[in-house]
Amino acid sequence: MTLPHPIQFVETDLEALASYTGRIALLVPDQATSARGQGARRLNRLTKGAVNRFLGSDAFAALKTGDAAEIGWPTGLEAEAIQVIKTSTRKDVGLARKAGAAIGAKAGKSGVLVVAGTAPLAAEISFGLALRAYAFEARKSRKADPVGKISMMLDNPTEAAAQAAPLAALAEGVFFTRDLVNEPANILTTTEFANRLAAMRDIGLEVEVLEEDKLAELGMGALLGVGMGSETPSKVVVMQWKGGTEGEAPFALVGKGVVFDTGGISIKPAGGMEEMTMDMGGAGVVSGVMRTLALRKAKANVVGLVGLVENMPDGKAQRPGDVVTSMKGDTIEVINTDAEGRLVLADVLWYAQERFKPTGMINLATLTGAIIVALGHENTGVFSNDDALCNAFLKAAAAEGEGAWRMPMGDAYDAKLKSRIADMMNVGGRDGGAITAAQFLKRFVKPETPWCHLDIAGTALVKAPTTLAPKGATGWGVMALDRLIRDKFEV
Numbered sequence: 001m002t003l004p005h006p007i008q009f010v011e012t013d014l015e016a017l018a019s020y021t022g023r024i025a026l027l028v029p030d031q032a033t034s035a036r037g038q039g040a041r042r043l044n045r046l047t048k049g050a051v052n053r054f055l056g057s058d059a060f061a062a063l064k065t066g067d068a069a070e071i072g073w074p075t076g077l078e079a080e081a082i083q084v085i086k087t088s089t090r091k092d093v094g095l096a097r098k099a100g101a102a103i104g105a106k107a108g109k110s111g112v113l114v115v116a117g118t119a120p121l122a123a124e125i126s127f128g129l130a131l132r133a134y135a136f137e138a139r140k141s142r143k144a145d146p147v148g149k150i151s152m153m154l155d156n157p158t159e160a161a162a163q164a165a166p167l168a169a170l171a172e173g174v175f176f177t178r179d180l181v182n183e184p185a186n187i188l189t190t191t192e193f194a195n196r197l198a199a200m201r202d203i204g205l206e207v208e209v210l211e212e213d214k215l216a217e218l219g220m221g222a223l224l225g226v227g228m229g230s231e232t233p234s235k236v237v238v239m240q241w242k243g244g245t246e247g248e249a250p251f252a253l254v255g256k257g258v259v260f261d262t263g264g265i266s267i268k269p270a271g272g273m274e275e276m277t278m279d280m281g282g283a284g285v286v287s288g289v290m291r292t293l294a295l296r297k298a299k300a301n302v303v304g305l306v307g308l309v310e311n312m313p314d315g316k317a318q319r320p321g322d323v324v325t326s327m328k329g330d331t332i333e334v335i336n337t338d339a340e341g342r343l344v345l346a347d348v349l350w351y352a353q354e355r356f357k358p359t360g361m362i363n364l365a366t367l368t369g370a371i372i373v374a375l376g377h378e379n380t381g382v383f384s385n386d387d388a389l390c391n392a393f394l395k396a397a398a399a400e401g402e403g404a405w406r407m408p409m410g411d412a413y414d415a416k417l418k419s420r421i422a423d424m425m426n427v428g429g430r431d432g433g434a435i436t437a438a439q440f441l442k443r444f445v446k447p448e449t450p451w452c453h454l455d456i457a458g459t460a461l462v463k464a465p466t467t468l469a470p471k472g473a474t475g476w477g478v479m480a481l482d483r484l485i486r487d488k489f490e491v
């Protein structure tokens with residue numbers, strides 16, 4: 001898997017600046033018009049005033065906080081460039097990560113020396129740097145040169161290093177999710193996915209892989225129907241992290257893991273179908289959160305459950321019009337085989353509640369195109385039956401800078417799911433498609449279970465770089481859910 005680049009925290013050493021041969025990243029407070037701090041002043045002297053000329057220029061004044069500009073091949077230094085990053089003097093986590101990301105986006109094989117001095121939130125800067133330096137290279141025969149050594153020079157490196165440790169666990173969780181989402185479906189089959197999760201036993205998670213015979217015994221007819229046309233077997237993986245009080249009911253995270261979605265017999269158009277490798281995004285996020293919790297030894301009981309299936313058209317595939325029976329016992333008329341994610345989740349949600357009686361439950365799924373029409377790629381759609389849990393999640397997402405927007409639910413939408421021959425249909429038409437999908441899921445949530453459904457169809461994978469990620473898989477949600485667990489159970 002792709003691991004975050006290690007970042008060393010070292011004491012400010014002015015004598016090392018002149019002869020450093022990689023890239024120098026200089027953090028400058030947004031109000032500054034000339035070099036402040038020992039490191040900046042030394043760089044200014046070595047470059048015969050070039051740093052101060054830049055800091056006094058219109059170009060620097062025009063930079064937004066968190067953005068950067070370059071002084072290339074600077075006279076008086078051996079360095080390739082001085083990257084000047086405008087940083088906030090306020091303790092703003094988002095701006096600190098953005099500043100770090102500006103460094104991470106440009107990091108290359110020659111390495112980076114970050115001249116940070118007394119910059120606030122140095123650990124958050126290093127976190128942003130690590131997240132943005134991610135690159136998915138696993139499927140390239142010719143790999144890019146690995147990023148060189150990255151060091152941050154600080155007046156108090158010990159404090160920053162201590163604060164950076166839990167963030168390194170979080171970065172590794174985000175990278176785990178991104179790798180899973182970026183992997184093609186011929187590599188990341190349901191079996192390979194389950195194997196990667198089983199390997200997390202090594203970091204202290206209890207992992208069970210439920211195979212098709214067991215799922216049939218449990219009565220998961222809705223989930224099993226989806227995978228009938230595929231050669232790769234359907235599975236449910238249960239990951240338990242028991243860092244909280246022994247015997248206390250866990251919080252549950254549930255993910256849709258459709259490793260490839262052709263649409264099934266209701267097959268999708270060819271254009272863009274290759275992106276459906278990301279239809280396991282919800283399961284990817286759940287897996288990344290569980291990895292983070294284990295790595296940082298979270299003091300909470302959390303169970304992660306993922307339904308892993310592949311939706312293919314085949315002689316054995318489920319047909320439009322088929323009626324399946326869910327584990328709950330409700331029957332579902334499958335009008336459109338491309339609305340398969342909710343069939344998978346229906347059974348895993350029910351199983352999670354029957355077995356674990358969780359204190360709350362959040363599911364994630366790349367569920368509907370309709371949520372992209374509504375919210376674009378900036379926000380995940382949040383649906384909930386519980387204001388307290390929903391607000392706690394929205395607060396955690398806002399604190400982590402992950403866009404999330406609450407969408408309405410309501411009984412009136414249920415009329416669209418009425419079936420002539422079964423208890424319900426699996427689709428409710430185009431209008432309000434993300435909401436009727438949420439209404440469908442709600443039927444498999446017990447009224448006493450506080451629950452949120454996160455529709456991440458627009459946010460799991462993006463076509464342009466975001467602040468903290470290159471284009472491709474974002475890992476959206478790992479940070480917000482990790483924080484929710486921390487805020488809810490660990491304070």
Ligand SMILES: [Zn+2]
Nearest residue numbers: 261338339340
């Ligand atoms: Zn689908």
